[in-house]
Amino acid sequence: MCSLFGRGLAHYIYNNALHARRAWSNCKPAKPTPPAATEPHSKIVDVCCEGMVVKIIPARSNNYMYLITDLPTGCTAAIDLSDNKILFEILKKENLKLSFAFITHHHEDHSGGTQELAAACPDVKICAGDERIKSVNHCVKDCEQLKLGEMTMNCMHTPCHTVGHYCYFVECGAGGPPALFTGDTLFQGGCGGFDEGTPDQMYAIVKRFLELPKETRIFGGHENTILNLRFAQCVEPENSSISARLFWAQKQRENKLPTPPSMLCEERTFNPFLRVDHPDVQHYTGDTDPSYVLFCLRKQRDAFK
Numbered sequence: 001m002c003s004l005f006g007r008g009l010a011h012y013i014y015n016n017a018l019h020a021r022r023a024w025s026n027c028k029p030a031k032p033t034p035p036a037a038t039e040p041h042s043k044i045v046d047v048c049c050e051g052m053v054v055k056i057i058p059a060r061s062n063n064y065m066y067l068i069t070d071l072p073t074g075c076t077a078a079i080d081l082s083d084n085k086i087l088f089e090i091l092k093k094e095n096l097k098l099s100f101a102f103i104t105h106h107h108e109d110h111s112g113g114t115q116e117l118a119a120a121c122p123d124v125k126i127c128a129g130d131e132r133i134k135s136v137n138h139c140v141k142d143c144e145q146l147k148l149g150e151m152t153m154n155c156m157h158t159p160c161h162t163v164g165h166y167c168y169f170v171e172c173g174a175g176g177p178p179a180l181f182t183g184d185t186l187f188q189g190g191c192g193g194f195d196e197g198t199p200d201q202m203y204a205i206v207k208r209f210l211e212l213p214k215e216t217r218i219f220g221g222h223e224n225t226i227l228n229l230r231f232a233q234c235v236e237p238e239n240s241s242i243s244a245r246l247f248w249a250q251k252q253r254e255n256k257l258p259t260p261p262s263m264l265c266e267e268r269t270f271n272p273f274l275r276v277d278h279p280d281v282q283h284y285t286g287d288t289d290p291s292y293v294l295f296c297l298r299k300q301r302d303a304f305k
């Protein structure tokens, strides 16, 4: 009796398992849900100044690339090629013709699209200053100026994050505020790692940036403002510009809005890397030598999560 029952039960389990397996094999595979990383981290936003439009384009997990268009002539340039698929979609949708691409540095998340762009659009001038970047057909030099319609593109060699890093300072023909595309050299409330450079080099860059017009709009290569400002708060807990900017940045991010651009004169109030001359920043690092202050800030920032 016992064994009969046992056999029956075993048969029951076997049949059910078989049925389940058939049911499984007849199932169409569920439509895979796209991984979260493919969701854009921010909305696409146009920043309009007189005579010039900067389109802020989110890419990858927290990169930004940009399209700048000279309104009188329609001349359009890309800054960094982080994701060509998004770029080509926007160019098509907005009926824009790309004439230039300026690459800030050789890291793949900024320069990854150069070969594909060169193959698809051989007329586009691909400009950069590092031989590690593929398919460059115009090698830029420090202080070189290029005309983009009525805009003037000024190339600034800024070696520190990488040896061949360039920032691009754009003056629009109509006299509106200029724009500075900083790649991984300067971010809102922070700066990039000194991967291939020294604090002295970074200090030379800081001095150069601080000579630019105070209304310059800063467009960095990543969305990392909140973390930068949290670190800035550790450096200067009493600085109300930092807390106000952090509150604003959190609101922006709640609505998936980009935090760039900031103005250079604003950065001067809350970015510790542009405040190496301030007594509170010097107190935090325990030194007054600007390069050493930058070295300490960067070291602490590297450890800050």
Ligand SMILES: [Zn+2]
Binding pocket: 105, 107, 161, 184
């Ligand atoms: Zn980089």
